[in-house]
Amino acid sequence: MLIVMKPHAGPAEVEAVVEKIRALGLTPHAIPGAQRVAIGITGNKGAVDPGPFAAMPGVADCIRVSQPFKLVSREVKEEDTVIDVGGVRLGGPALVVMAGPCSVESKDQILEAAHGVKRLGATFLRGGAFKPRTSPYEFQGLGEEGLKLLSLAREQTGLKVVTEVMDADDLSMCAEYADVLQVGARNMQNFSLLKKLGASGKPILLKRGPAATLREFLMAAEYLVAHGNYRVALCERGIRTFETMTRNTLDLNAVPVLKALSHLPVVVDPSHGIGLRRHVPAMARAGIAAGADAILVEVHPRPEAALSDGQQSLSLGEFGELMGQVRIIAGALGRPLA
C-alpha cells in the first residue's frame, strides 16, 4: 500500500497517517517529493485495507502495491496444480476435452450426446440439470432427474461428469451424482456458495463472471481455497464487451495471464465465449494455442431442437471435425489428449 498525500497536505496530516500506520502494527516509509509526500507501508501480511486511510485529511489516494490473492498464486505454490478426477488429470501435460449439451433434456438426448462425444475423444461430459436463466419463464432444467441421467450416462460411457450447482441446498445432491461441480458465471461472487463449496472438497470448475477482472476471478478462487479446497479449475467463458454480433467475447488474454499468476488449471469454453456455432472451432483452436489445459464445448445431437443454447451447440458431426483440428493443434504444441 502506498498512501499519496495531497500537494498541500501539512506536516500534521502526514504525521497522523504515519501514526495510524504504526497503530496498525505496520511500518511507514515517508517519501518526501517536490510536490507531495507519499508514504509506503511494509510489514503487512496480505493486502492492507485502504479504508481507514482514504478518509483521513490530506490523503489524495491509496494505491495497492501487492496482489490481494495468496493461496492461488504462484508466489505461494510454484508448481502447477493437477486435479485428478478418477484418473483423468486436469492441469498436467495432456489436454482435456469436456463436451456435452447445455442442458440435460431427456434420457435419449443425454445418452446419445455422451456416447457420441466419448467416441470422438472427450473424457468429460458436461450437462446442466439446474439452469440459471435470465427469464423466470424459460426452461429451468430437469433438477434431480437430470442429475440421475448424467449419472447413468457416466455409468455407460466412463466419462467424468461436470454439472452446475446453483444453490447450496442442492450441493450434497449434486456432489453425489457428479465428479466436478461447476460454479456458473453469475454466481462467481456468490460468496456464501463459494464458502460451502470450499468446504465440500469436491473438484470445482469456477466460471469467470462476464464482467469480472482477473483479480476478482482469482479472489473468488481464493475463497474456495481458503475454505479448504485446492481442487479448483479456472474457466474463461467470455466477457461482456460492446460487441453485439457475438454473445460474449472470449478473452484468451486470460489464459497466459492466469497461468503466470496462478498454479490452478485453466479451462476455455469457446461455446459460451463466442456464442455462435460456426465460430466455435476457431476459438477452440485459439484457446489451445494460447495454452489452455482443457476446452469445454457444447455439443447436442440435434442443436436445432435444443431447449437452450442451440445457436452455439455443435452437432456430433461438427464436433468430430473440431476434434480433428484439436489433435493437430495440440500435437503441434506437444500436448497429447487426456
Add this chain to the structure above:
Amino acid sequence: MLIVMKPHAGPAEVEAVVEKIRALGLTPHAIPGAQRVAIGITGNKGAVDPGPFAAMPGVADCIRVSQPFKLVSREVKEEDTVIDVGGVRLGGPALVVMAGPCSVESKDQILEAAHGVKRLGATFLRGGAFKPRTSPYEFQGLGEEGLKLLSLAREQTGLKVVTEVMDADDLSMCAEYADVLQVGARNMQNFSLLKKLGASGKPILLKRGPAATLREFLMAAEYLVAHGNYRVALCERGIRTFETMTRNTLDLNAVPVLKALSHLPVVVDPSHGIGLRRHVPAMARAGIAAGADAILVEVHPRPEAALSDGQQSLSLGEFGELMGQVRIIAGALGRPLA
C-alpha cells in the same frame, strides 16, 4: 421476434422456418425483400425463444421485438407501485431518505448513527450484518449479532431497517429483524435466492448488478414478482466502466428509463455509485433531479475508523449539510420528504 434469413436462403429454408413457427402454435408473417426474406412472428405470449430458430439452415439473425419482462412493466400495470413500510411510503410523491453505515460494527456505532440520521431527517436506517467482500480475509460482518443491533436501533428511533441478505439460509432470520431485505449487486442474478425472496413476501430492495443492462435488471425484478412479491424497489448503485478515478459510475440514465418502463420505485445510492465522499452530495442532488423516489446514503459517526467503505461514508455533519441540499432540490421539484 423477427427471423432474418440469409441473402441466399432458398425457398425450402424459408418454408422450414415458417413450418417451425406454425408447429409452435404461432403465426408467421413472411416479408420478402429485394435482398433477403424476413419473417415476423405473432401470437406469442411473452418473448419467443430464439434458440430453435438460430440453429436452422438459412437463418442469419433472430431479432427480439418485444421486451421479455411483463409483470414489472408499465404495459401490464400503468400506475406507480407504492410500497408501504410501516407507514413510510416508498414510490409515492414524497422523497425517502435512507442512511446509515456500510456495516454494523458495534452497539455504540449503530446507535449513534441511527439517532444522528433520524434527527437529520432520514426515515430508513441502512446497515449490513452480512457483508459480501471480494476477499475472504476482509471483515465479513457481525451476522445475527448485527441484526439484533439494527433491531435495537429501530426500537429506539422508529427508523425502518434495510439490510442485505446474502444466503437463503439466513432469510427467515433477516426477515425477523428487518423491514426491507436488500439483494446485493453481486447477487442480482442469484436466481435461487431471488425465487426464495419472491416467496417471502417481504419488501425487497434489489440492487443493480455492476455490469447488468436495464433489461437484465428488470428481469431479475421479474423473478421476484413472478414468485409472488410485488413489493420490490429497484436500486441503481453504480455500474462498472473504464473509469478508475471513481469506485463505480453512478448511472442516472437508469432513473428516467426505469421509471418509464416499470411501475416499481427507483432508489439511487450515490455512495457506492461514485464511491468518493466529497462527491456524494453532487450525485445525490443529481439523482433527485433525475427523478429518484429515494436516496440511500452511507453515513458513519467516524468514517476514518470504519471497518468497510470509510472512503465513501459521510460524517453526520456532512450528512446534515447534504440534507439541506436535498430539501432544496426536492422542494424545487415539488416533492416533500417522507
Add this chain to the structure above:
Amino acid sequence: MLIVMKPHAGPAEVEAVVEKIRALGLTPHAIPGAQRVAIGITGNKGAVDPGPFAAMPGVADCIRVSQPFKLVSREVKEEDTVIDVGGVRLGGPALVVMAGPCSVESKDQILEAAHGVKRLGATFLRGGAFKPRTSPYEFQGLGEEGLKLLSLAREQTGLKVVTEVMDADDLSMCAEYADVLQVGARNMQNFSLLKKLGASGKPILLKRGPAATLREFLMAAEYLVAHGNYRVALCERGIRTFETMTRNTLDLNAVPVLKALSHLPVVVDPSHGIGLRRHVPAMARAGIAAGADAILVEVHPRPEAALSDGQQSLSLGEFGELMGQVRIIAGALGRPLA
C-alpha cells in the same frame, strides 16, 4: 512513480533500477518490504514514463502516483477559468444554455431554430456544418454553406455560435464564422487537430470520447492548453456502456470529478448523452444539479423531419418546458441564467 520489484528479485536487479533512476536525474527511495522491494521516485517534473523500467529484469509493476496532466489541473491554477465569449461568460456563476439542431439543414430551419431558442432563453446556438457520420452514405453536412447560415442566424439573434471542426483544413474557415469551435467525441484523441486548435486561440468545446477515461479527457485538453490555448471547455456527452436501450450513458460523475481536478468549465450534453427525446429533460436537470456550468441541448423546429438525430431532438415547445425546469433547478442552486 513507484517501481514494484518481483518477490524474488535479487539485489543486483534492485540496484540496476536504482541506477537507472539516478541516470535520469531523479531520486530513488527504496522501501524494503517483507516480500518484495518497492522503489519510489521523486525529483521529476510531470509524470515519469514507465517504459524504461517495465522492461527491466526483476520489475513486477510500475505504478503511477501523480496525475500526468498539469496545466489543466487545479494544482497549477486554483481559481475557475471563465471563458468570455463576446460577453457571455462560461464557467462563472451563471448557467449557460446552448441549443439548436444537430445539423444545419436549410436557411428556414436554422433561422427558425435560432429565433426560437433565443426567445426561450438560450445564449448559444449549436449546429453542425460538417458532420461525422459512421456511414459514408449518410448526410455529411452542408459545409461552408452551413457555416454561412449559422453566421446569418447569429447576426439576426445575437446568439453565439458553436460548431464542430472535423478537419484542420477547415479550421480557418470555421474560425471565421463561429465563436466557439467544437472538437467531436471521435476526434478527442486526434492529436494533430488538437495541436492546431491549440495554436488557433479560439475558444474550444472539447467533447469527451465515448470510451475515454477522465484522465485521457484531461490529457486531450492538456494538448490544447500546452499549445497555447487556455479557453477550453470540457463537454460530457455520454459514454459507451453495455446499455442498449439508450444511445449512450450520460456520465454525470464526470461533473464533480472534473470540477475538482480542473479549473476548466464543464458542459453537459444530455441530448447525445441519453439519446432519447423523452428523457432529455431529466438528464438536463440532473446535469445542472451535479454542478455543470452549461447544458448543450439539441432542438429542432420539426424533429420528425430532421436529417440527423431526430430521435433525440426536442421541439421548440418541449425546449420551452425544459427551460422552465432549468430555471427552477438553477434557481434552487443559486445560479442565474447567463
Add this chain to the structure above:
Amino acid sequence: MLIVMKPHAGPAEVEAVVEKIRALGLTPHAIPGAQRVAIGITGNKGAVDPGPFAAMPGVADCIRVSQPFKLVSREVKEEDTVIDVGGVRLGGPALVVMAGPCSVESKDQILEAAHGVKRLGATFLRGGAFKPRTSPYEFQGLGEEGLKLLSLAREQTGLKVVTEVMDADDLSMCAEYADVLQVGARNMQNFSLLKKLGASGKPILLKRGPAATLREFLMAAEYLVAHGNYRVALCERGIRTFETMTRNTLDLNAVPVLKALSHLPVVVDPSHGIGLRRHVPAMARAGIAAGADAILVEVHPRPEAALSDGQQSLSLGEFGELMGQVRIIAGALGRPLA
C-alpha cells in the same frame, strides 16, 4: 428496418408511419400482433435511417435488420481480397509476419531491427515516425527523418514498410516513403483522414479503435473503399475492457467474425493487444490459430532502452523463438510463411 409501434398506438399513428415509408419510395409490410403492430420495410438499397421514424408518435422502436456496410462485405464480393505489396501477398494462403519497433528512434536502431527481423523471417518492417501519444509531453516521433530511415532500411533489406499517418497534411510524404499506410486506433473514426486515404490508392492497414464494435470497424473500412480504395487490411489490436493487468484485451473473436463478414485480410497485433512482452507469444500463436492472415509484432534491439512501448517489445532473441512457434502453428494449419 422494422418499426415497432407502442402497444396502444392507434390506427392513425400506424397509418402515418406507413405513409412515411411510402413517401420515401419504400414498401411497408404491417404485421398486426396481439399486443402491438410492427411494420417491416423493404425496397431499400443500403440501410434505412431510423431518424425520421423514431420521432413519430406511437413508435416504440426502430430495429435495424440489414448490416449497414456493403462494399466490404462478402455479400457483395465473395472471394478473399488479396493485397499485393511489391510481391508479398497479404490475404492469400501464406501467413505474413510484420515486425519492428514501435518508434523509429535512430539509424542504428532501425537498421539493426530491420536486418534482425528480416533474417528471422519477417517480410514487413513496422516503425512509427509520427506517434500519437496521450500526453503532449511524451516523445512524438522523428517525423520525416524517421520516414527516411525506414526507407533506408527498406533499401538494405527488401522488407516492405508499414507506418502510421496521423495527419492528412503528411499523407503524400508518408506515401512516398512507405508501402502501406497505417491508420492508428484513435483515428479509426477520423472520417476526414479516411476519405483522403481512400482517395490515395495506397494499401491501408486500418487499426480497430479500442472501443469500436466490429460493425463500426467495418464502416470505417467502408469509408476507405467507398472513396475508391479496395486495398484495405483490418487490424485487431486489442480492445478496452475492465482488465487492468494487461494494457488492452486482444479480441480474437474478431478474427473469425471479420473473415466471415468481409473479404478483407485480417491482421492481428498481439503486442498492443496484450501489452506485456512475456505474453505476446501466446497471443500471437492464438491469433494464427484463430485464422489471422498476418501478425504484427513489436521488436526492438534493446527493449529496455526503447523510447516508447518497451514493456511490450520483444528482443530479437525472443522474436526468433516466437518465429519458431509461428512456423509450427502455421504449418499445422497448412499455411506457409509469406
